[in-house]
Amino acid sequence: MSREDPDVIDSVEKALRLLQSFSGEAPAMSVSEAAAATGLTRATARRLLLTFERLGFAETDGRRFRLTARVLRLGYGYLAALPFWEHAQSHMRALSDEVRESSSLATLDGGEIVYVARVPASRMMTITFNVGSRLPAYPTSMGRVLLAALPAADLESYLDRTELKRLTANTITDRAALEAELARVAEQGYALVDGEREEGVRSAAAPVRNAGGGVIAALNVSANAARVSVEKLRAEFVPRLLETADAITKDIAGLH
Amino acid sequence: MSREDPDVIDSVEKALRLLQSFSGEAPAMSVSEAAAATGLTRATARRLLLTFERLGFAETDGRRFRLTARVLRLGYGYLAALPFWEHAQSHMRALSDEVRESSSLATLDGGEIVYVARVPASRMMTITFNVGSRLPAYPTSMGRVLLAALPAADLESYLDRTELKRLTANTITDRAALEAELARVAEQGYALVDGEREEGVRSAAAPVRNAGGGVIAALNVSANAARVSVEKLRAEFVPRLLETADAITKDIAGLH
Numbered sequence: 001m002s003r004e005d006p007d008v009i010d011s012v013e014k015a016l017r018l019l020q021s022f023s024g025e026a027p028a029m030s031v032s033e034a035a036a037a038t039g040l041t042r043a044t045a046r047r048l049l050l051t052f053e054r055l056g057f058a059e060t061d062g063r064r065f066r067l068t069a070r071v072l073r074l075g076y077g078y079l080a081a082l083p084f085w086e087h088a089q090s091h092m093r094a095l096s097d098e099v100r101e102s103s104s105l106a107t108l109d110g111g112e113i114v115y116v117a118r119v120p121a122s123r124m125m126t127i128t129f130n131v132g133s134r135l136p137a138y139p140t141s142m143g144r145v146l147l148a149a150l151p152a153a154d155l156e157s158y159l160d161r162t163e164l165k166r167l168t169a170n171t172i173t174d175r176a177a178l179e180a181e182l183a184r185v186a187e188q189g190y191a192l193v194d195g196e197r198e199e200g201v202r203s204a205a206a207p208v209r210n211a212g213g214g215v216i217a218a219l220n221v222s223a224n225a226a227r228v229s230v231e232k233l234r235a236e237f238v239p240r241l242l243e244t245a246d247a248i249t250k251d252i253a254g255l256h
Numbered sequence: 257m258s259r260e261d262p263d264v265i266d267s268v269e270k271a272l273r274l275l276q277s278f279s280g281e282a283p284a285m286s287v288s289e290a291a292a293a294t295g296l297t298r299a300t301a302r303r304l305l306l307t308f309e310r311l312g313f314a315e316t317d318g319r320r321f322r323l324t325a326r327v328l329r330l331g332y333g334y335l336a337a338l339p340f341w342e343h344a345q346s347h348m349r350a351l352s353d354e355v356r357e358s359s360s361l362a363t364l365d366g367g368e369i370v371y372v373a374r375v376p377a378s379r380m381m382t383i384t385f386n387v388g389s390r391l392p393a394y395p396t397s398m399g400r401v402l403l404a405a406l407p408a409a410d411l412e413s414y415l416d417r418t419e420l421k422r423l424t425a426n427t428i429t430d431r432a433a434l435e436a437e438l439a440r441v442a443e444q445g446y447a448l449v450d451g452e453r454e455e456g457v458r459s460a461a462a463p464v465r466n467a468g469g470g471v472i473a474a475l476n477v478s479a480n481a482a483r484v485s486v487e488k489l490r491a492e493f494v495p496r497l498l499e500t501a502d503a504i505t506k507d508i509a510g511l512h
Contacts, residue, residue, distance in 0.1 A: 007263065008267045008303055008304070009303075011263070011264045011267045012267060012268065012304065012311075013307070015268040015271065016313065016330065019329075020329045020332075020333065021333070022333030022334065022337060023332075023333050023336050023337070024337060047264055051264065051265045051268050052268075054265070055268075055269055056366065066337060067337065068334070068365060069363045069370040069372065070365045070366075070370075071331045072331040072334060072370055072372070072388035073276045073390075074272065074275045074276060075328040075330055075331040075332075075388060076279075076390075077276065077277070077279050077282075077283075077323055077327070078278065078323040078325065078327045079387070079388060080279050080280035080283070080389070081279070081280060081283030081284070107325045109312070109324060110312065110326075114325040114328055116328070120345050120346065120349055131332075131335070131387050132331060132335060133332060133336070134329075134332075
């Protein structure tokens, strides 16, 4: 296609970077704080924040800026375009009701998993991972299901650029060991992770496929290790997880 | 503050407009389709789509572009910054379990309500409204709770610019009648809507407040009219709804 305009690319890239810099830790930022968080100059950060305010995507008390609900419009087109998303939630709720633990659905974005749906367990009062939140792929059950489905060249590229950090005593940090585990995940059709990202959190994940058989998302059940043993996770939860992932896959096929 | 750069504002505004044009009806668009959907020129639409692709926010098969999960990063800062959001979901799940219907939480953006959390009822297999989706405020229970809490001048401005469309036989379309209903909502502390936005859907909503008493969100329970009478909604669901909204409000106060 035709030449690209470097100024447009540059200002759009900076605007999207600035939008991403707001977080639970930084819900409101001054111009200086926004500049520090993004690496933009103060002049650019100010111009962009004022632009966001003018367009209704941010509001300010005169000093700090915070995002408004309007920013949800930016991601909604993606969620609305997922053919499986709405149906999946009913199945996930049924699964969560049955095992009395939370269930999530995620896709891969670069080296991270992104939550696209989540049903919390009733009792859950601790930190929850919500739609749009992200985690590294390698130490999570959903990440392993998604990595195991990558073409070999893409997986190699991921492993080349990813540092396998020891997040807990259990984390697999050896590349060959991770490759072996991913091969096992691909063969058995699910991943089971016992406290590799966070001590005391166990989860199992299974692939959701499109009509062509390609893996488009991972479905998981996550539980506190104090409540659910690895044996219970494998013997009781994994069969229900696999049934649920298959039901979502069948719904997707029915949509085409 | 200092002068604004019209080119930056212009390209950022166009980029955000284009991101918002993707939807469930238009999950993937060619350059021409994107130009038609946004009113941008084909050259501008192409430049922006290629920019999104380069930044990982879109992908293309060579003809059509679709958004990637990365766009969820743009709205996540807003959701993560809501102090009540994570706690609210546990209360909503308990409410939904008890009344066996779905529960949602929404805020106001312009003349629309925006869903920021939702717990679907187990049986729900029909259309669901999910995080980021939007509805007009005037014919919905959550919208009425939020409108009833607006300063008088803001409410007047809303009513001046909003056409009250007859969406069903029940919709209040008379301005004075709507103002009277909003006054009633403010006085009784909840809104009850019987099929004004969609035939056969009944809902009740109550305000969630910040530590200063300001209304920051509306919580609802929504049910199929075939299952739940207006009497049942008012006598059984509304008391539980009010308790749940109060519990979320108390949690928020505890966070400060």
